[in-house]
Amino acid sequence: MGRETSVAVAYDCLFPYSTGGGERQYRAQADELGRKGFDVEYLTAAQWDGPAPTEERFRIVELTGRLSLYSDGGVRRIPAALRYAGALFGALARRRRRYTAVIVSGLPIFNVFAARLALLGSGTRVVVDYLEVWHRRQWVEYSGTVTGTIAWLLQRAAVAVTPLATCHSQLTAARLRREGLRRPPVVSPGLINAAVDVPPPSSAAAPPYVLYVGRHIPDKRVEVLPAAVAVARESVPDLRLVILGTGPSSATIRAEVERVGGEDWTRFPGFVSETELSDLLHGAVCLANPSRREGYGLVVVEANAHGTPVVLVEHEGNASTELIDPGVNGIVSPTTRPDDLARAIRDVIDGGDDLRRTSRAWYDAAVETRTIRRTVEGVLSALPLPTPATVKTKEESP
Structure with a gap:
C-alpha cells in the first residue's frame, strides 16, 4: 500500500x-x-x-x-x-x-x-x-x-x-x-467496541454482590467501598463485595475490609480472564467505581452491556459521570461517604430487573452511535x- x-x-x-x-x-x-x-x-x-x-x-x-x-x-x-x-x-x-x-x-x-x-x-x-x-x-x-x-x-x-x-x-x-x-x-x-458479543440481561446473581473492576491506585479510591457495603448490608444482609485487580493501594483496601469486619463477605480474585470478567459483570447487582479521575469510563459501558447498573461518585475530574442517566443505567453518589455510597447501592438494588433492563436498553441505544x-x-x-x-x-x- x-x-x-x-x-x-x-x-x-x-x-x-x-x-x-x-x-x-x-x-x-x-x-x-x-x-x-x-x-x-x-x-x-x-x-x-x-x-x-x-x-x-x-x-x-x-x-x-x-x-x-x-x-x-x-x-x-x-x-x-x-x-x-x-x-x-x-x-x-x-x-x-x-x-x-x-x-x-x-x-x-x-x-x-x-x-x-x-x-x-x-x-x-x-x-x-x-x-x-x-x-x-x-x-x-x-x-x-x-x-x-x-x-x-x-x-x-x-x-x-x-x-x-x-x-x-x-x-x-x-x-x-x-x-x-x-x-x-x-x-x-x-x-464502544460494537464487535463484542454480550448475552441478554438477566437477574443479578444470588447472593447479590457489588463489583469493582480496575487497578488499585489512590485516584480510584477503592478503599471507600468496604465501609459503604457494610452500611448497605444493614438492609441487604447477604450483600457481598468482589474487588478485581491489584495495585499499590491493595494493602490499604484489605486493611479497610478488616476494619469493617468484611473478611467473610469480600473476595479479592485479582486479575481474571476475559471470560470470568464477563461472568462477574453479568451477575453483579451493580458495578461500583468511586474514582475521582476518569477520562471516559469504558467500564460503565461494559457493565451496562450486561444489564448491570453502575454506581459512580461525583467529582470534577470524573468524566465517566457524563455516561450516566440517573435511574436509567446507574446512580451518581454525591460523595464517597459510606452513607451516600450505601444509599446509591441500595437504590440500584431496589431498581431490580427493571433497572437492569433499562441499563441494557441504554447500551443498545449507545451501541448505534457511541x-x-x-x-x-x-x-x-x-x-x-x-x-x-x-x-x-x-x-x-x-
Whole structure:
C-alpha cells in the first residue's frame, strides 16, 4: 500500500498484553482502521517474551523492550516515559514519509513532542489523542510540587503544539480549551467496541454482590467501598463485595475490609480472564467505581452491556459521570461517604430487573452511535483523510 493508506497508532501499551481503558481504546482504533483497509502499524513497547505477536488487522512494531511504567505508588515513571518517547522519535524520524497520519497518545506527554519533532515538515498528519487533561493541582497531587508543576507546564506546551486533538468527554474538551488548544478538539461520540458479543440481561446473581473492576491506585479510591457495603448490608444482609485487580493501594483496601469486619463477605480474585470478567459483570447487582479521575469510563459501558447498573461518585475530574442517566443505567453518589455510597447501592438494588433492563436498553441505544467506528470516522473526516477504498477508486479512474 502507498503512503496515503498507511497509518500508525503510538502508545506504550497494547491490550490484552496490558490492561486498561487506554489499551483497549487504541487497540480498537487500530483494529477499526485495519478493517477500513488502512495499512496500520501499532508502535509500542514489548509486553511479552519473545517475538512480537501477530495481529489480524495491524502490525505490531516493538520500539523498546519491556518497560517498568509505574512506581510502587502507582505513578507513571519518568525514565520509562522518556525511553519510550525517545524510541518513538527515532522510529518516526526513520519513517517520516511512510505514514499519511499518526495517532499518538497524549499520555505520557513526552509522546507529543517526540511525534511533532520527528515528523516536522514531512507532510504526515499528527493527531494527539488526550485520554485526560489535568489542571495544575492534579499534577501536583500526583507527582509532587516541583515535578507536578513541570508536568503541567509541559502539558500546556504540548497542547499548544497540537495540530489536531481528539478526546472522549466534554470535561476533557473544556480543559483542552482552557490549556490553550488553538483548534476545537474532535470529541468522540464514544468508545464502544460494537464487535463484542454480550448475552441478554438477566437477574443479578444470588447472593447479590457489588463489583469493582480496575487497578488499585489512590485516584480510584477503592478503599471507600468496604465501609459503604457494610452500611448497605444493614438492609441487604447477604450483600457481598468482589474487588478485581491489584495495585499499590491493595494493602490499604484489605486493611479497610478488616476494619469493617468484611473478611467473610469480600473476595479479592485479582486479575481474571476475559471470560470470568464477563461472568462477574453479568451477575453483579451493580458495578461500583468511586474514582475521582476518569477520562471516559469504558467500564460503565461494559457493565451496562450486561444489564448491570453502575454506581459512580461525583467529582470534577470524573468524566465517566457524563455516561450516566440517573435511574436509567446507574446512580451518581454525591460523595464517597459510606452513607451516600450505601444509599446509591441500595437504590440500584431496589431498581431490580427493571433497572437492569433499562441499563441494557441504554447500551443498545449507545451501541448505534457511541462506537469506536464512529470515533475513527470522525478523526478521518477532521484530518481530512480519504479511506483506502476512495484512494483505490481514484487510482483506477482513467
